[in-house]
Amino acid sequence: MSTMWREVNRVRRIGEATPEQHQWGCRIDTDADGLTVRITAPEATADRDLDTSAARLHDELLAQVPRMLCESARSEVGVVRTETPAGVLERPYSLATCADVVITLAEELAPELASPWCGTNSPDDLDLRLPIVLGPSAVLSLAAGMLELADDAGAALPDWLSVHAGVHSPYPPHDVPEGLDDAAITWWTAHIEHWLRPMRTTRTSRGQYKVRAALPPAPAISSAVWIESLVSLDTEGHCWQASLSIERDGGRWWIAQPLPVEIGAAEMFGAAVGQMEQPRVALDRDSVDGESFGWAPGLLLRRPASDLGVGKGLR
Known part of the structure; x- marks a missing residue:
């Protein structure tokens, strides 16, 4: 024993x-x-x-x-x-x-x-012609959703993107000690707060994702719309509540309220052209399972903010 x-x-x-x-x-x-x-x-x-x-x-x-x-x-x-x-x-x-x-x-x-933020802006200040940047937390949420919804997780990811699920977390209360090898056991061991919830309301197989991108550094840009974080609003990975900011004048300016957007992980990752930030600690929030911490980069996309479907809401 x-x-x-x-x-x-x-x-x-x-x-x-x-x-x-x-x-x-x-x-x-x-x-x-x-x-x-x-x-x-x-x-x-x-x-x-x-x-x-x-x-x-x-x-x-x-x-x-x-x-x-x-x-x-x-x-x-x-x-x-x-x-x-x-x-x-x-x-x-x-x-x-x-x-x-x-x-x-x-x-x-x-x-x-x-x-990272200098101040706030109104949603009316969004310039939908600007390119999109996915912040690390947004990348982590999209990658986690893509893996958990796909029948073939490996085929769902673009060749340049690697996502590894493990038992180790950058957040010490969720990190699993060495020596506990079964994935389900180690997840429950680390996430003590989940023991208080009814059974089958959490995904015991969910790991702490490490997202890596084999992309070059992004070209210098003066302005962009950042998707700082995402929370899923549906079960198909298309409708999200997004926290946004505008990059301009050498800083980022937070949009005063979260906005509904309609995006798919495959379309977003398929438009990535470079890394804005190297992988760092990020947070993925699920409306049922709560928080999961991992690592993810920031990505610059070759798509304008008009592709976000800002304000359309749920169909």
Whole structure:
């Protein structure tokens, strides 16, 4: 028999809401007959003072993002402690996101923040003649949707795009310790919060995707419409709620409200001409399964923003 202990202690803040501290632990015993999981109270990390680091990170986040986005700004600091027969691993981490865009995810409690946005614009300011850029979170969502909807996942992807699903996550509370090899078991082990949901409301086979693009760096552009993040609005991968921004004057300007768009992953990836950003940590949000973190690049497309079908909504 092999035994693993895991504890998580984190402080999360969203917008101007009161900070929330979450602590949990579990003991996982594996043998020839399978796996037994017991929820336990945290011990080794229960008394960690995270409040000072949490307040500093959140104050800096709110100071950097446009005021209209403050309610969507989320910060989190925590520590994940895992004890296995191989030893003890303790990982501090800090996370800052805004509207499903990862600003930072670092294995330290005092990271440097750099928001990509200079301010906000109205949807009326969208110039639909501008080229489209898929931000890393949008690329991750489109790739995940394409894989999960396709009968032949390998054939669905363009030759230059590789997507690997694994058990390891850049987000420490979701990362799986070495030694747990079964994909379904490791997913449930890492995603403790999903144990509270009814069975069959989550995809236990879903991995943490690593998206890589064998494309050259994108040519320099002065203006573009960025799809920062996407949340699916249907079950066919065509209708999405998109968070958009406009790149101009050396910065990005957030569009004041999410907009419905009609796009397909195959059409978007088929129009890619270069990488705007090398792969970095990204976030894919599913309306049922919640968050999944992975890695994805930013991509420049040879299609204008008029191809997004902005505002058409669901058919």
